[in-house]
Amino acid sequence: MIGMDVEDEPTIDELYPARRLLDQIADKWTPIVLFCLASGTSRFGVMHRKIPGLSKKMLTQVLRRLERDGLVHRTVFRVVPPKTEYVLTDLGRRLHEPVAQLCRWAEDNVDVLDAIEQSRAEAESSEAG
Amino acid sequence: MIGMDVEDEPTIDELYPARRLLDQIADKWTPIVLFCLASGTSRFGVMHRKIPGLSKKMLTQVLRRLERDGLVHRTVFRVVPPKTEYVLTDLGRRLHEPVAQLCRWAEDNVDVLDAIEQSRAEAESSEAG
């Protein structure tokens, strides 16, 4: 068995489910937007106000991508003033599941987040000092 | 009650637990590295080979950050050839929980990932076509 090696471990390549999922949602805003939409139909301005720090440009970008990937449906009402509604598709609701898990974990484990921030602060102060 | 409005919804600001968690792990590689380390102590080269597409530079960067934030412990053995071991701290194991949830969900819902990819492919072809 030349080339055989017990140390040969399976690689985690780009087809690995976790990596495919991460390619989809692993950014600063997508999970938050998904989370916002989970509670029901929402509008551009509402979401924009609801997520401080998220620029219109980025919100648009995230929503366009979600729409393109079949996760969000966009309805434009041709009225004055303009009105656009966003709602999760069935697929979007499926993808929201792991995001919700993540959010729940975060809320239940704020102590971990605090501890991480403290570690970082200590590391940075000792490096600066 | 001037200024009171039933439409006033709570904002999801940067102190919201989910956003703090995302700031920590929402990138292409961190969750994968965390996942790799979950199975036990590992070495730089082993992880590098195990995750195709992850450059040495990025792996170093991710590991340094995890170390700084108290999630990973690094042990350098002064031997030739050099040897460095990485292992999750208790805090790191805590943070691994939601990552593991994510990975599990991804493996159980490959159909969703497939559907998303198909939606994207269709959107792109109709846009190009």
Next chain:
DNA sequence: CGGCATCCATAGCGATACTG
């Protein structure tokens, strides 16, 4: 209101080469 276009600054990230 719900965008899009533009500018611009920075961060991300791969490629390559070098070191102890």
Next chain:
DNA sequence: CAGTATCGCTATGGATGCCG
């Protein structure tokens, strides 16, 4: 083996202004 250093491109993302 386990990095560090440098280059250079590209993507990210904020700011601003315009438009229907």
